[in-house]
Amino acid sequence: DARVTQTPRHKVTEMGQEVTMRCQPILGHNTVFWYRQTMMQGLELLAYFRNRAPLDDSGMPKDRFSAEMPDATLATLKIQPSEPRDSAVYFCASGPGTGRQETQYFGPGTRLLVL
Amino acid sequence: AQSVSQHNHHVILSEAASLELGCNYSYGGTVNLFWYVQYPGQHLQLLLKYFSGDPLVKGIKGFEAEFIKSKFSFNLRKPSVQWSDTAEYFCAVIGSGAGSYQLTFGKGTKLSVIP
Numbered sequence A: 001d002a003r004v005t006q007t008p009r010h011k012v013t014e015m016g017q018e019v020t021m022r023c024q025p026i027l028g029h030n031t032v033f034w035y036r037q038t039m040m041q042g043l044e045l046l047a048y049f050r051n052r053a054p055l056d057d058s059g060m061p062k063d064r065f066s067a068e069m070p071d072a073t074l075a076t077l078k079i080q081p082s083e084p085r086d087s088a089v090y091f092c093a094s095g096p097g098t099g100r101q102e103t104q105y106f107g108p109g110t111r112l113l114v115l
Numbered sequence B: 001a002q003s004v005s006q007h008n009h010h011v012i013l014s015e016a017a018s019l020e021l022g023c024n025y026s027y028g029g030t031v032n033l034f035w036y037v038q039y040p041g042q043h044l045q046l047l048l049k050y051f052s053g054d055p056l057v058k059g060i061k062g063f064e065a066e067f068i069k070s071k072f073s074f075n076l077r078k079p080s081v082q083w084s085d086t087a088e089y090f091c092a093v094i095g096s097g098a099g100s101y102q103l104t105f106g107k108g109t110k111l112s113v114i115p
Helices: none
Strands: A005-007 A010-013 A019-024 A031-038 A042-050 A053-056 A065-071 A074-077 A089-095 A110-114 B003-005 B011-012 B019-021 B025-028 B032-038 B044-050 B056-058 B064-068 B073-078 B085-093 B110-115
Touching: A005 A089, A010 A019, A031 A053, A031 A074, A042 A074, A042 B003, A053 B044, A053 B110, A074 A089, B003 B044, B003 B085, B011 B019, B019 B110, B025 B073, B025 B085, B032 B073, B044 B056, B044 B064
Parallel strands: A010 A110, B011 B110
Antiparallel strands: A005 A019, A019 A074, A031 A042, A031 A089, A042 A053, A065 A074, A089 A110, B003 B025, B019 B073, B032 B044, B032 B085, B056 B064, B064 B073, B085 B110
C-alpha cells in the first residue's frame, strides 16, 4: 500500500530556529505539493513541483520559506527563521502528474509548534 | 482565481440521519471536483471525485456527490451516517488552466455524529 511519508510528525521549536520538514512521495509520482493547514486559513497551497522543478511557490513567504526536491524521492520544506505564526500542520501530497485529472495523495502531516 | 465555499462550518447529526454538505465553487471554465475527509488526527483521504460523465458520483463508505453545473455546486450526501463518519470534510476544485495542478480547498465542514 503506497503512501506519502512525512518526517517529523511533530516538531516543537523556539522562535528563530530553523525547521526542516521532509516528505517522501509515492514512488513513481512526479508532482509534489506542500500545504499548510491552520484553523484560521484552512488548507493553503504553499508550493508544488513537477519532475522536481518548482512550478509555483507563490503561496510561500519567500523571505523565510524554501522548498526543494533534491531528488525524486525527497522533498523538503524549510523555515528559517521560524516564527510563532508558522505554527500549523504542514501536509505533503503527491500525484502521478496526469494534470487536472490526477488525485493527490496526502501524507500524515508535520504538526509544527513555534514557541 | 478559483474559490470554494462550504456553507456549513459544523454539522451535528444523530446516527442514521441523512447528510448533505454544501459546496459551491467559483470558476468560469471546466473543473474537476473532489471531496476529501480528514478523520481526527489523521491526514486527508479522498472520498470521491468528479472529472466528467455522470454528474452523480459514488465514493467510498457510502458517500455520493452530485455535480450541478448550473448551480456551480458539488454537494456531498450520505443517506445514513454513522458515528465513525465524525470527521472534517473538504471540498476542492482544480481548474482547467494549462498545466493546472493546484487544488483549491474550501474551509471544511466539521461533522459530529452523536451515537
